[in-house]
Amino acid sequence: MDYLSDCYWTRSGLKCLFASCRVIRFVVRHVKYFLGLRFQVSGWEHLQTDGPYVIISNHQSSLDVLGMMEILPDRCTMIAKKELVWAGTVGMVCWLGGIVFINRQKTRDAKNVMSDAAKTMLADQIRLWVFPEGTRNQNGGLLPFKKGAFHLAIQAQVPIIPIVFSSYSNFYLRKEKEFKSGTITLKVLPKIETKGLTADDVTTLSEKSFSVMHSAFMEISSQTTQSNGPVFPLSAPTTRMARDHVVGNHANQAL
Numbered sequence: 001m002d003y004l005s006d007c008y009w010t011r012s013g014l015k016c017l018f019a020s021c022r023v024i025r026f027v028v029r030h031v032k033y034f035l036g037l038r039f040q041v042s043g044w045e046h047l048q049t050d051g052p053y054v055i056i057s058n059h060q061s062s063l064d065v066l067g068m069m070e071i072l073p074d075r076c077t078m079i080a081k082k083e084l085v086w087a088g089t090v091g092m093v094c095w096l097g098g099i100v101f102i103n104r105q106k107t108r109d110a111k112n113v114m115s116d117a118a119k120t121m122l123a124d125q126i127r128l129w130v131f132p133e134g135t136r137n138q139n140g141g142l143l144p145f146k147k148g149a150f151h152l153a154i155q156a157q158v159p160i161i162p163i164v165f166s167s168y169s170n171f172y173l174r175k176e177k178e179f180k181s182g183t184i185t186l187k188v189l190p191k192i193e194t195k196g197l198t199a200d201d202v203t204t205l206s207e208k209s210f211s212v213m214h215s216a217f218m219e220i221s222s223q224t225t226q227s228n229g230p231v232f233p234l235s236a237p238t239t240r241m242a243r244d245h246v247v248g249n250h251a252n253q254a255l
């Protein structure tokens with residue numbers, strides 16, 4: 001019955017196929033084995049929070065989806081750009097997962113959708129994951145945060161849980177098309193309460209969130225970089241044996 005009641009349109013129109021999110025989580029969690037990625041998660045205890053909340057995280061690449069699925073809490077879906085719905089299988093899976101699509105080119109529409117989402121979060125006890133940078137970014141830091149996630153949390157009066165993914169630059173360079181296996185550290189930070197805050201507090205809340213996430217990003221990225229080796233072109237073999245062979249060749253050349 002619980003499964004069925006999750007599986008139809010709610011009164012606000014947000015699709016709530018959260019059972020599907022569990023299926024998506026289960027399936028996507030296996031992709032890391034094919035890519036040779038490992039995840040180290042710290043701060044699990046901060047996700048042990050009852051009721052709705054807003055998760056915010058940095059956004060470097062589509063690979064983030066793998067990390068999301070490592071820790072995705074139950075009854076949690078995401079805010080995504082509307083273009084994703086047309087992205088074939090991915091779009092269909094996003095739609096089934098109840099993802100909330102926004103039009104980034106039309107701020108007023110996006111704000112309305114997010115205000116509706118704030119109401120639905122409370123009515124249906126849903127958690128929402130937002131990427132406050134608003135776009136993918138691999139510049140070695142965090143982009144200035146957009147305000148939507150903070151308005152959302154304040155409107156719903158729910159806590160924000162910041163999550164930081166360590167830099168991928170030690171194993172994946174998108175522009176240079178270079179990739180190898182490696183470890184990604186995910187750090188869940190203590191929740192930030194929004195009870196009693198109003199729209200006037202959005203900027204302060206956003207700056208506070210940025211500050212704690214930026215510090216955590218720098219900390220875990222330097223630690224994780226030290227434990228990963230050099231990055232290889234995407235055309236290079238990525239299995240451990242093949243990699244050792246390549247490393248061996250490079251070492252020989254160096255000699």
Ligand SMILES: CCCCCCCCCCCCCCC(=O)SCCNC(=O)CCNC(=O)[C@H](O)C(C)(C)COP(=O)(O)OP(=O)(O)OC[C@H]1O[C@@H](n2cnc3c(N)ncnc32)[C@H](O)[C@@H]1OP(=O)(O)O
Binds near residue numbers: 112133146152
């Ligand atoms: C086969 C296997 C398949 C597996 C599939 C697995 C599925 C997983 C899918 C994962 C999906 C991941 C998708 C990731 C993305 O798509 S990221 C891109 C989309 N997300 C976002 O953009 C979120 C962040 N953006 C925002 O929150 C923005 O604020 C936005 C609402 C979009 C508005 O943007 P913009 O106008 O550019 O910027 P500002 O933030 O500066 O806002 C302008 C002013 O409006 C005020 N504002 C903003 N939001 C609100 C609001 N909700 N209510 C009231 N007012 C709002 C804001 O304060 C600014 O005004 P002031 O300057 O403060 O006066």
Ligand SMILES: CCCCCCCC/C=C\CCCCCCCC(=O)OC[C@@H](O)COP(=O)(O)O
Binds near residue numbers: 028
């Ligand atoms: C060699 C590495 C290749 C990467 C392989 C990734 C494997 C991930 C496996 C399955 C998940 C696929 C889901 C893709 C979801 C894409 C979400 C996404 O990243 O959307 C972009 C959007 O946020 C911002 O767009 P822009 O940066 O503004 O345009």
